[in-house]
Amino acid sequence: MVSSQTTEQRALAVAAAVPDPEIPALTIADLGILRAVEIAEDGGVIAHLSPTYMGCPAVLAIELAVTTALQEAGFQARTERILSPPWTTDWITEEGRRKMAAYGIAPPVPEGRVPDCPQCGSASTEKLSEFGSTACKALWRCTACLEPFDYFKCL
Amino acid sequence: MASAEDIFCGLLRLADDHLILGQRVSEWSGHAPQLEEDLALSNIALDLIGSARALYQLAGETEGKGRDEDQLAFLRDERAYHNLLLAEYPNTDFAHTILRQFYFSSFQQLYWQAALESTLPELAAIAAKSLKEVAYHHRHAADWVIRLGDGTELSHQRMLAAEANLAPYLGEMFEKDALAGRLADAAILPDPAELQAAFAADRANILTRASLPVADIESRLSGGRSGRHTEAMGHLLAELQYMQHRFPGQQW
Structure with missing residues (x-):
């Protein structure tokens, strides 16, 4: 054994x-x-x-x-x-969420909340499209630094 | 009592709905009115084809004749496809595409919800997975229906035309023939007739918010479930099956 x-x-x-x-x-x-x-x-x-x-x-x-x-x-x-x-x-680990943000993808947030910009950290962001470059991502934009970013969709 | 043959046929209907609609939606890849929509429609198509694959695998295993997902998806003749006619309806314009998507997503959401209780555990698993994906499709399509129906004069006219053209196909979704009855009695697949009221409520809610009239759900055009298709189906299959006809057995 x-x-x-x-x-x-x-x-x-x-x-x-x-x-x-x-x-x-x-x-x-x-x-x-x-x-x-x-x-x-x-x-x-x-x-x-x-x-x-x-x-x-x-x-x-x-x-x-x-x-x-x-x-x-x-x-x-x-x-x-x-x-x-x-x-x-929910199965993405804490370590995974940290690596994801460092990689430039905003990790999933609970329904009703908006993700922080993974570039500048600003909380003022807006959704561009619910669908993004892959099935698991949506497209968002930061209204502070104006950079678009990927958001890992909540599923 | 539902036989293995019944279960196979029921799964095939479901798989064909997903494959044929997925193929239709994928026609927008590279042609959608804006980049974000191109990505959205391509992703929706991908989800639909993903569900189709899982359903074909399960159907093939149920049939037990060694047919795999590719053989079921690509190597049947038109009359052997049992999808709803609405799935093969040509994209026509963005209004038709997005209204068709709204109707399908609404139907699929109710269908998968009910299928969570299936006595076939593999199907219940596919239902749980698909349900999460369909929620996104539904929200996306419903948003567009409202925005376009309640938008400009032109977008409103386009949505009116789409609604008039697609309405005659809606009743087919809820038809309960002998096969659907046997599968519902065995609690393998949901009873389609039982989903109509909830669908009608969802449709009425969104169409009303979109300033569009809500016509009754009629069953004026049907036949897909028994393999009788519209003219559009042959053209769709010609493209879908091209590679397998040109290079039989090709894999990549």
Whole structure:
């Protein structure tokens, strides 16, 4: 049992370090996409991944990157897509939110609140469009520094 | 009692609605009236096609004949698609597109909400995921309907024309044929007829705020559920299926 737990922890560390293809400053663990790592009966590793959006083109890239990373670390690996419970922005870690803001994307805020500008920190911002450059982002603008910025949509 | 064949056919209807509407909406990519709208419509199309993929996968597994999502999406003849006629309705202009989107999003929101209770756990999972995405589509489309209906004389006229052209297709969404009845009885898919009242209320609310008249929901044009399509469908499929016809079995 001791060795199997170690294997699981090792595999988890490898999978958790895989960067998100759209926002490479964040890992899939930061985004809450990586739900768990499981050791199958045949000894292989199954990484459980929750897609942010069902049509997200990055889903396949992420699954491939996780499998590859685990294989390179010596594991027999596959991934499983977990739809239920559905991914939510609440699963983004504190660390993830910090990295996201540093990368120039405003992290999600509760409904009814406006995001702070990730460039200058001003709270006076306005929405340009509810849809942005990827499925998970909306387009906002700071009315203080006048820079447009991406906002990670609350889902 | 719903058979595996029933479940497959029911899932196919749902998947076809999403694929065909997703294909229609994607036609706006690069052509929308403004950049923000181009992104919005492309994202909505992507969400719809994402839901379609999950539904085709589930349908293929249910059928158990080894057909995957691509085979179901690309390798059927027109009569084998069972989408609502409204989904294939040509984009026409932005008014038609956005009103069609509002109607669909309103319907889908109610549908997915009810499907959360499905006895088919995989479908309930897709419903939970899609429901969150559709909330954005609904809000976006409803905002536009109000803005254009209550906008300039020209935008109002365009919305009036869209409403007159699309209204005859609305009843089809709530038709409950024998298949839909069996699936509803088995609590696998929602009963479409039961969604009509809530849809009518949502529609009346938004159209009224948009200064548009609210005509009754009629079932004057239907047939999509049994594979009888409008002329527009063949043209849509010609584009959708082009790559698979030109390069059979091609993957990328």
